Amino acid sequence: MKRILAIVVVYLCCSGQFSQAQNSDDKYRIPLQDVIGMLEERYDIQIKYNESQVKDKWLNYAKWRFRPDVDETLRNVLSPLDLKVNKEGEGKYKLKEYEYYRWEPQDGWDYLDELATQYNDKESWEQRKQKIRPDLYNALKLSPMPAAPHSVPLVTKKRTFKNYTVENFALEIMPGLYVNGSIYRPLKAKGKVPLMLSPDGHWGGHRFRKDAQVRCAMTAQMGAIAVSYDLFGWGESTLQFKPEDHRRSLSLTVQTLGAIRILDWMLQDKNIDTDRVGICGGSGGGSHTVLMTALDDRITLSIPVVSLSSYFYGGCPCESGLPIHMAAGGTNNVELAAMAAPRPQLVISDGKDWTAHMPEHDFPYLQKIYSYYGKTDMVENVHLPEDGHDFGYAKRKPVYNFIAKHFKLDTKELKNATGDYDESSCVIEEEIALYAFGPNGENLPSNAIQGYENLEKRFKDQ
Template sequence: MIGPPLSLFRSCLIALVAAAMAAGQPGGPALPAWNVLYGVKEFAQANSMFSSYLSRLRAEEDARSSKRIAGLSSPEAVRRYQSETRARLLAALGDPPPRTPLNARITGTLERDGYAVEKLIFESRPRYYVTANVYVPRKRSGPFPAVLAPVGHWGAGKSFEEYQRLGIFLARRGYLTLVYDVPGQGERRQYYDPVLGRALIDPGGSHWFVTLEHGYAGAQAILTGGNYASYLVWDGIRAIDYLSERPDVDRNRIACTGTSGGGLQTELLSAADERIKVSIPVCYGGCNPDNPARPGLTATDIDALIAPRPLLMIEATGDPRPGVAAKQERHREVQRVYEVAGQGEKTRFIIVDGPHGYVPGMYEAAHSWLSRWFGTEADNGPSPESAPAVEPAANLHATTSGEVAMSLGGETVPSLNRAHAAALAARRQPGDRLKEAIRAAIALADPRPDQPARSLDRIDRGAYTLEKIVYYSEPGIFVPAVLLAPRTPGKHAAAVFVNENGKAEPGLVAHCLEPLARAGYAVLSIDPRGMGETDPEAPRDSRPGDYKRLVHDAESNFFHDAIRVGRTVPGMRATDVLAGVGYLAGRPEVDAGRIAVIGHGMGGLLALFAAAFDDRIRAVAATGSLVSYGDIAASELYTHRFGAFGPGFLRTFDLPDVASLIAPRPLLLLNTVDARHRVMEPGAVEDAYRAAAAAFRGAGLAGRFVVAQADSPAGMTRRYEALLAAMPSGGARP
């Protein structure tokens, strides 16, 4: 992706296809010669390579968790294990904000048969409003045991019918129940647009839009060292604070239950806050951003933190059988923790006949479990089906408009992310160990190929030879590449090319790769893992057509799975680039002392990361690439895929810091884009990269740092030729 010239690249595609047809070439890809893996049996599953690799790492992490639990042999061992695990959970959730006044207020009350519904607003953070309904028993006297009910992924939030019925059912049996909107749902849509009458990033037609809000804002939060779960858990903790302040609540008898994503929140809240005395997750699970799993912190580890407090885990026959079976197995491990702690009777796993959700059969099971441990009446009384009709959503609104954004304004998850990123930037100091800190942050590993590179085909293209290559960067990871080697004698300066949309995007071939090869440069164009030929969703555009495809695509899965195993997508792909540099340096026709890396779009970021840690890279160009991670965090809307991000990057560095490590080697930033892929004026880019420019000036080579724009593919390629021609020789690094 190269900014404005990209449209020119695409315009060439029709002509290329027509030329291929005129030449009598068979149907299929417009440029079949540039495909490396198709037709080679052992690479038939290339598009699942990266996901399979990450799945193996996750399985290894789960196995380590199982081994830890299996090794517990005493209550003291359980306490040590929980102490270590809780520290990991709190670290994964990021820095908690200070406890500030809740400023709770009841905005209205509905009196109903046997219960009342109070409409509540409180502030979990200053001007960050939480809307809720409190179901209060009316035919019993307090103080009451209380139940906190975080809502799952239903756009209606607290007014979702199953949660209404839960609140009514429990309130009629003497439990004060607080059902609240989590951010992105109910009255708390974070991207609400008054013209559209819905969330701006909602494509419409489904209440599952909430997972878009969670994922979209969550990626920004991950850059600052937190995640969306940080916001969910803190809201729940402050809701417990509110319950504890109510005179009609017995603060020693607080429980938590929710279903689907609310079930996951129940697990997290129960693990994080021991004021929850009974935990009942139902059909538990959630979207990726709601899950703070990290190395040493699997779902089983989180559940094990609830021991020895009573834990009832409920599943439904309507959920997919493999998932239910996996949860049942997970509970067996949790059961062992309870048994070693001497409290085996305090946990159970049951399956209720019914669909995914909180449905009849589950209400009764939850109430029986609460009654057992809170010493209340066990009679379930009338079933939920005999309850009065539920309320229209408008009746339950705590705000006048039904939207916090319209009635109260205040903070949102994006605005809080913005403030957090700004605070981190103000505190961040590069320091003497910046290089090591960045390497650790991106989890960069040196290449460790387990087999030699292979040449699959060679094609005479006149001025150059096209060679199809597969090289390996670590066990389980192969990288398809094409080498354009000039046919003139002698050793040639060379470039590794990394293009976000694939190594052989038609315009890239015609306007970059071939002109450079004809000019006498060897060019190795590569597809790092999950890109190009190994992208499960290829062909793709670097800018998705809607927010759903941005939040729920393969890049998003790579991003979250990598975090769970202690890796980052940019770090792993940078390893692939480094392996490509090593391969290129070993070619007989290449001058190993004159190798550059050129990246387009996300590939430009990989070029920066690779060059920062490998002095064999003697020059760098990043075209159409993101200006900074800070710009992502500062923007309400952004269009860059999650594969460019990593956890806590902004705690340690930003992209200009990476660029400063490249000095004094030549660095070209061309058509740099902002968070929304808008090409920036060079002056604005230079302002963002002041620290990098200072590093070049300090080396006495200010002219080697160039920020520019190119308004045509030809102009862009001329810039590359100039960069390669001026590239200083450094010799092969030992």
């Protein structure tokens, strides 16, 4: 009898059936789709999902995860698979990917309070900053900084409009890697002029969309130079990389390096006032705004729009794809934004995204940091509780006001009788007009890197 049993065991092992039986039986392993059916029946609920979310997903000890409370049970069942549910009504749920970068508001506030125990005055805060900044550069793979190419930037012919001009550029930021954008300049400027970097956010139409062009054109008409530039893997960057490469970790590095190189280049212009250098972006561009201001003291004014939150770290790898938030033992975006102090900073928030609670906790924290310098008047929050996640006029107006206030620009001629800005003089160009490499990419340099794998290799070889 023992001999027969041994033969059966050997047969099962060799055929793979024994292993499968062990996984299925000993660990009480059940397909996720079946588990969802059990949950719906046991707790009298409905869970919406699509096939791709449950395909080939199994759960060990599935029934052992069930508890009397349905919400606790859902967490027990789904969290090991990096899934969660959103409640859409009484007994109705929708299956979602778990978002590690999104915390509950109270968790974010508690963590920010914990971070704040490390400093209580200007000196201790400055010490904290000195720990964070080098770790940011290390996390970004920018320590040491890659050698800058000696190539001449490609700049297209200038297009002249009523009160401003536009020219496109392609700037080599490391051998074979280019960042593209457009420069909006005042048509008639007297003396040195301010500079505003305008990084793109995660909205359709990229930097070519109407609100992005309007904001830069208005900035130029106010008397400042505005530089609008592509996200990695978006816009003309797709001549070198696939759009899906944007959701890979080096996008964070490339976008940061691009902004640093743009600053290096633009500040060589003796007509630019180095004491008036700002950056303003919305959504992912707002995260970029915060990071750049924390990294680079050449930036003297910052405006993150619909982005800043202590309980949201950025849902794209271009915001959180590298361990920047592990700097100095751990940090978050609000502490990074505080590194702007005492430089002027305007935080614009709304009521329908992760910035909805800005006035309650995060902004008072920023005010406290600014108070260490006796400069609480230098940080402001415009909160729009009825607004959503966009860069509409309700956001652009306070941006214009803040830039004009701190860069001492006269905007009277740009306003109507009610005090609103007249944006009708802004020309919305076709996307193709904003290309630096030509309508079909025909001017892309021959040394341009092609493909994400070659980009990774370039960083490894530097």
